Amino acid sequence: MASTKTEVAHDFHPWFRVYKDGHVERFLGHPFVPPSEDSQTAAVRSKDVTVSTTASARLFLPKAAAPREKLPIVIYIHGGAFSMESAFSSLYHNYLNSLVDECRVIAASVEYRLAPEHPLPACYDDCYAVMKWVAQHDGGRPPGSETGPDPWLNDHADLGKVYLAGDSAGANLAHNMVVRANGDGLMKISGLVLIHPFFGNEQPTKLWEFICSDSGGVNDPRLNPGAHPGLLSKLGCEKVLILTASKDFIRERGRSYCEALKASGWRGAVETVETEGEEHVFHLFKPTSEKAKAMMRCLVSFINPTNAPSA
Template identity: 50%
Template sequence: MYDSYLHKLTSEANVITVSINYRLAPEHLIPACYDDSWAVMNWAAQGTEPWLKIHANFSRVFLAGDSAGANIAHNLMVRASEESHFVASLVGMALIDPYFGNAHRSMLSELKCSKILVCTAGKDFLRDRAWTYYEALKKSGWKGELGIKEIEGEGHVFHLFNQTSEKAKVYKDGSIKKYRKHDFAPPSDNPITGVRSKDIVVVPENNVTVRLYLPKITQNDDKKFPLLVYFHGGGFVIESAFSTYYHSYLHSLAAEANVLIVSVEYRLAPEHKIPACYDDSWDAMKWVSQQANSQQETEPWLKNHADFSRVFLSGDSAGANIAHNMMMRASVDEDKLGDGLKLVGMALVHPYFGNNEPDRIWSYCCPENPKTDDPRFNPAAHPSLLSKLVCSKILICTGGVDFIRDRGWTYYESLKKCGWKGEVELKETEGEEHVFHLVKPTCERAKVLMKWLADFFQRSS
């Protein structure tokens, strides 16, 4: 995410960028992040690194950051203002969606730089912090030039998560490229919840892999669990079933909902354009079906503990789109999954669907059909297909300030009107943004969202 963003910012702004990888909490508590960043500041100011020595103008130095990074940028500017031995000339500071508490005017008035730009977003849950900082600076007696710019209708650091947004051009411009490499969390056993996980390659040719999550069982326990097939989000271009976000989240979901989970790792764009993600996900679905229908030796966790008469599909963002398309394909190609697999319901969290407006992510990922009336992307435009969904229960979850909140509501309304005979419900988390439950998994609203999902899987089975 940051590598691509800073590549583009460097090109657009024509600056040399030094990006700091500082230690993180909770392993390294504050002030570790500040100390590390200050050490890099002093290293850069020495000008011994060849690129910096030859090409950096140390009379024009700026600090910048977003969210907690903006907090760090501010604190480094304060420290540089207090310590006279810092040799570089700090001209300005750009703070994007800054994460602050309450500002101290006496410290603000002494800031060494002469120019500060504060950027905030209209639906950012920290919006008031940016405005408070701005107002405090104006009243502090600081003598520099101060500006603030607000992007209407956008959430916290939207320019990183929604890099194709036209509004992100306030910060930088450029075509879509791969902008985030996920970290890797290995399968593991959770000693607290008792949930176990493991990986299985189901299609070696395309490296289609699934990660299984088995809820706590006792020795010789033959208990059967509802089976949940889960598709991760990421706009078809980022994230992974094996990232820390999803590994942690699905461990918790398996424990809370008491479901056996099959999490699908599919190929991503731009290296593999659509329909690769759908094809890989369908291959995973067929593999699950084979476990249900085969009389031969099958995967032991599924054979012994999966209730194939209670199967759910779920996903978030683009993963919710994939879940819908898998349910749709199963509805028209039901015989390909066999009689041993019964698809009961579907839970779509912050679903990424299209509408009548052009969508640059979709057109980039699916050049074969970039139009937004593609039924895979805009199911609401095809009510006759929606009416054929084979499952009987659907839960849609939206975020109150999600930038694609309307897509979930449109899907919900279309389901009610299309003639589909099942039960659909929509639950909205007020004041929360797109996939907030992954970024803030321990917050109360994330816990409520997980409870909604757990209740849905248990009630519907």
């Protein structure tokens, strides 16, 4: 008789497999790397902070930032089908280093609980906990009187220039964080960056149904916001950048999100940029390619145009 340690209960290859004894096997992912706060050579410093009992973040700061120099802040949410990867993995650590260096921003890369061990909405709640933590750092207070728990954010975060960004499932999370923050009046969001966003497709999504404890089906507003123009019209940010790739298996929902946003009555500015001949999140795996560099230039122009190279 087969052991429950080897009997498969649910198979969601290439993401993960759940065995009958409850343990989860993941097929993709990168090793964790430590932050580099004390590096003498890196252009970007980083450190880890605990936000709540379930959420944490890795902060990134340009090493050349002048004392108390205010910078735009990017709250970045990693992808991985809600079930893989980490803000602490080499893949995302390296990408955030590049993003912070190129854009000249301070960034908080969100570490959230993963499904299936922690079904949705756990990841949404963790991301929002980080947003609330960031919002405590009131950049408008006189020097020395800040109330936020982290000195980097007290000294350098311009809370008048807050950007949410994410790739794949992280883009889904980023969109939903902007919606939730607007509804709660948490903070002003300057812009939203959706990189190869995961908003499902026209067919029932088995993975979503399995990992989401309170799923509303294929048109759940968290999964398919384009089906809810009333919510899109209240998107609480000034501008949106949607990045797609021509060979991405989920690109159509990114495009339809853009069209739904335009038609919703939302008064912000939305831009879509598609990379020809590339697949889903190619920029993470080929960061030095010319197309990945072009994508980074788009991000710099959108988030911090004063740091964009002159034509």
